[in-house]
Structure formats: structure tokens, C-alpha cells
Amino acid sequence: MNAISLDLVDMTKRFGALTALDGVCLSVRAGSVHALLGENGAGKSTLVKCLVGFYQPDEGSILVDGRGANIVTPKDADALGIGMVYQHFTLVPSMTVAENLVVSEARLPGLIDWHSTSERLQALMKTMPFHVPLNVRVSQLSAGEKQKAELIKQLYLGRRLLILDEPTSVLTPDEAKEVLGFVRQLTGTGELSAILITHKFEEVTRYADDATILRKGRAVHTGRVAEMTTAEMAEAMIGHALEKKSVKARVPIHSETLLSIQGLSALGDIGLPAVKDVSLDVGRCEIVGVAGVSGNGQKELVEALMGQRDRSGVVKVCGRAFRGTRKEIADLGVYGLPQEPLRNACVPRMSLQENMALRNFDRPPVAVGQFISSKAMAKQALNFVQQFRVKTTGLDAEMTTLSGGNVQRAVLARELTNEVQVLIASNPTFGLDFKACDETRERIVNARNNGAAVLLLSEDLDELFDLADRIVVISEGRLVYEVDVATADKQTIGRHMAGAA
Ligand SMILES: Nc1ncnc2c1ncn2[C@@H]1O[C@H](COP(=O)(O)OP(=O)(O)OP(=O)(O)O)[C@@H](O)[C@H]1O
Known part of the structure; x- marks a missing residue:
């Protein structure tokens, strides 16, 4: 042997x-x-x-x-x-x-x-x-x-x-x-x-x-x-008995479009087209799931939407042009849960509390005039840590010392606590334990019920079926299929994901 x-x-x-x-x-x-x-x-x-x-x-x-x-x-x-x-x-x-x-x-x-x-x-x-x-x-x-x-x-x-x-x-x-x-x-x-x-x-x-x-x-x-x-x-x-999960009732989808994407195209890292003429509207109180095998343009789509990648086409949030500047993100309430949060949503060598303040270090109460109030920053971080049960040795701990799942929780806390108009989430439960998965899914549904438009990219079809109101399939950078979740079936979606339909 x-x-x-x-x-x-x-x-x-x-x-x-x-x-x-x-x-x-x-x-x-x-x-x-x-x-x-x-x-x-x-x-x-x-x-x-x-x-x-x-x-x-x-x-x-x-x-x-x-x-x-x-x-x-x-x-x-x-x-x-x-x-x-x-x-x-x-x-x-x-x-x-x-x-x-x-x-x-x-x-x-x-x-x-x-x-x-x-x-x-x-x-x-x-x-x-x-x-x-x-x-x-x-x-x-x-x-x-x-x-x-x-x-x-x-x-x-x-x-x-x-x-x-x-x-x-x-x-x-x-x-x-x-x-x-x-x-x-x-x-x-x-x-x-x-x-x-x-x-x-x-x-x-x-x-x-x-x-x-x-x-x-x-x-x-x-x-x-x-x-x-x-x-x-x-x-x-x-360490204790499981609690019974209660499924949150959904408020009806609103006819108002919060996120509008028209003819969005972007190149990938090696200069070839990765996002091809994507058009999609997401309404208030709606979760649109994007299904797809990884590597079909999802990463580039998110980066292009958030203004982190050159693009052509038009993106509007609440009817206003959105290019992903810091001001627009704050004014329009656009938040994101990217994949690999340590790399894509954190400064790894900075502390947990500093990372938790990345969205608002330049606004009161964290900013006091030209300065950052360390007291206010610590207070905010402590609040997040308690609410989202982030396990850490302290608020000063370097982000890299947190376990993968706890980095995810820290980013969730930062991104989901404010008033969210548009949420762009990419495999948000990746690496989370089952309890944290349930909590995260509940928070996404709550954001939706509170009026947000959610674009949820996930490679987990079960997750999309659980959370989304509508599913679109991305294949080779194009949206190739769209279906209401109530009438969707996994085989058909799977065939479109594989580019075989
Ligand atoms: N280099 C380090 N310095 C300080 N603390 C650390 C370091 N590496 C891990 N830890 C801490 O040790 C504990 C265990 O972390 P570990 O990464 O082993 O957890 P895990 O079970 O793998 O979690 P996950 O499912 O989130 O990946 C955590 O509290 C983490 O913050």
C-alpha cells in the first residue's frame, strides 16, 4: 500500500x-x-x-x-x-x-x-x-x-x-x-x-x-x-442544538429599475473580449441571479460594473450614470461583496478596524475634520464585530491573520450595514461555514426586502434557486438565457451554462 x-x-x-x-x-x-x-x-x-x-x-x-x-x-x-x-x-x-x-x-x-x-x-x-x-x-x-x-x-x-x-x-x-x-x-x-x-x-x-x-x-x-x-x-x-430556520417572506418586486446595464462590454486580462454586449435591468426589491461556469466573464462583469475595468456601454443606478467613483458609490449606495475578499475588498496588511472603515474613513463620525478619529473607528469596528460575530484576536489584528471565513464576515459587515440601493455579490458564501452561509443569505434577502436591487453571481445553482427572483445565464461573456425562478429548471439552466443549449 x-x-x-x-x-x-x-x-x-x-x-x-x-x-x-x-x-x-x-x-x-x-x-x-x-x-x-x-x-x-x-x-x-x-x-x-x-x-x-x-x-x-x-x-x-x-x-x-x-x-x-x-x-x-x-x-x-x-x-x-x-x-x-x-x-x-x-x-x-x-x-x-x-x-x-x-x-x-x-x-x-x-x-x-x-x-x-x-x-x-x-x-x-x-x-x-x-x-x-x-x-x-x-x-x-x-x-x-x-x-x-x-x-x-x-x-x-x-x-x-x-x-x-x-x-x-x-x-x-x-x-x-x-x-x-x-x-x-x-x-x-x-x-x-x-x-x-x-x-x-x-x-x-x-x-x-x-x-x-x-x-x-x-x-x-x-x-x-x-x-x-x-x-x-x-x-x-x-456546540449546541440547531435552531429551526424560518424562511423570510419576500416583499413584492418593485417596477422601479435601480440598476440598469445597457450594452456593457469589456476586455479580459489578456486583451480578448470577456463581457459582450450585456444588457440587464434589476428592479427595486429584486434579486437577479447570474448563473455560469466560472471563467465565463463573471469577474470581468463585476469589475466593469464597479468601474474597476475599462468598459463600453452604459451603467445607471437610480437613473444616474454610474462609473464607480468613490463619490458615486457613497451617494448612490452601491455596495459589493466580491469573491476572494482578502484580495479584492481589503488591504491585507492593514488592521481589521481600518479595513472596516474603508468605506467611510473620510466621512463623519470616523472623520473629524481632516483627521480620522481612532475612537470612532474602533467603536464602529466593535459594533461590526459583535453584530457579524467576526472572530479575531482584536480590532488591531492584521487582516491576514483572520481565517478566510472571518475576512468574509468582516467585509459583509462593512458592505451590508449601510443603506444599500444596489448590491453586487459574487459568490458571497464561498468559504463560509453552514451557519455563516445561512446568515449571509438572510442578510442578502433582507437587503432586497428593504428595497435594494441585488445582482447575485454564484456558481452554486442551489443558492441561486434559494435566493434569486430571476436567473440569467452567462456563457462566454454573453447573457444567453433568462428565466423567472418560479418556472426555472436546473437541467435547462445547466445546458445553457455549458453552452450546449
Ligand atoms: N498567522 C496568524 N496570526 C494570528 N492569528 C492567526 C494566524 N493564522 C490563524 N490565526 C487565527 O487562528 C484561528 C484559526 O484560524 P484558521 O485559519 O485555522 O481557521 P479555519 O478553521 O481554517 O477557518 P476558515 O473556515 O474560516 O478558513 C483564527 O482565530 C485565526 O484568526
């Missing part, structure tokens, strides 16, 4: 006064998929970063196949056959898949024999259940292909235990099935062991053998997935 077993014994990791991992024990059986669950900030990333030599635990030990292992740097993890597939891509975009695979090797020969390397890679590809073109630049691959290439890279490197950190967040449901199904197949044949970090219970029940649930840095529950219900998992995550 190539797969290895792994035991973490009493692992503790502190960041200053915060104990991110508190005496965690975890056993991954050789040839199994072990799910790691926990609320945002529970310690999942910290745990796996200790495993791949990115962090050094303060206490505890790691056993590989029953023997003590000293993982001090990522190279040590590499030598033991431990690798990781991240939520976001790590391949070099300007190189081909084949080049990426070859340069990922720890030891490269002085001269690469491309003929024999290419044969070796072709042979490896034949063992894969899916196809990824080896000689195409990574930048030209779809999100699904990129994630498959990441997985192939790890297998090429001969991994014996693979950590998958929310690997399906950017994949369509079918791609997610392909990727996780393949991992399951490899563990089943004893080729690989896997640790799967996910917020999706369905992935746990479908693909994992065992699960460990972390809460506030402690392993509070562990066992066979077959012997747990999803309600038990959820309750272990939050």
Missing part, C-alpha cells in the same frame, strides 16, 4: 494570546478519506499548515505510519509524501501544464529530456479518469481543469497523503464529483490517504470514511461518517 497513516498527538499552536489548536488528536487511517470540519476560525487551516511544515506547532507530535516524524519545513512534508491541494490555484499561469508538473519536482536535472518526460506524462495522464491538456498554458484552462491539474501535480509528485482544502469551491457540481470521486477511488485502492476540509456536509457523507470536528481549536468529535448524522456534525461544530 502506498497510502500512509497519520496521527497527530496533542497538537497545540498559539498565536500570541490566541490558542488556535488546543491539544488536538487526530488519526487518519491509511487509505481513508478523513474529513476535517469546523466553523470559520475553528483551526482547520492552522492544523493542516502544521502538517505541511508551514507552521511549527508549540506542542505535540506527528506520527507517520506509527513512527515519529519531524516536519519542520514544507520540504520535510514533501519527503514524507504529504502534499496539499488548496482552494485557490498555485500553478504558474504562463507555463503549460506539463512545464508546471516538471518544475514542481523537488530535484530538477540540469537538462530536461522533454521527449522522455513527455512520454512519462502521457502515461500518467492515461491513468486519470479525466483529461487535462498537457501542452496548454494554465491561464487558458477553465477553473475545473485547473483544479484537476493541481490534483494531477500532487499525484505526479507521488503523494501518499493528500490534504484537500475546500477543493471544490470553484468547481461545478459535476467537476466536484469527478475530482472527489477520483480521490475516493485512489484511497479505496490504497494508493492514497486524504484529509478533506470542507463546509459541505454532502461531500462528507458521500466521500469521507471518518470525520473529526474542531471547535475553537479543540477536536470535539471524531468517528466513522457512517455512524454520524449531518445534524450531529453541525451541532458538534457549533
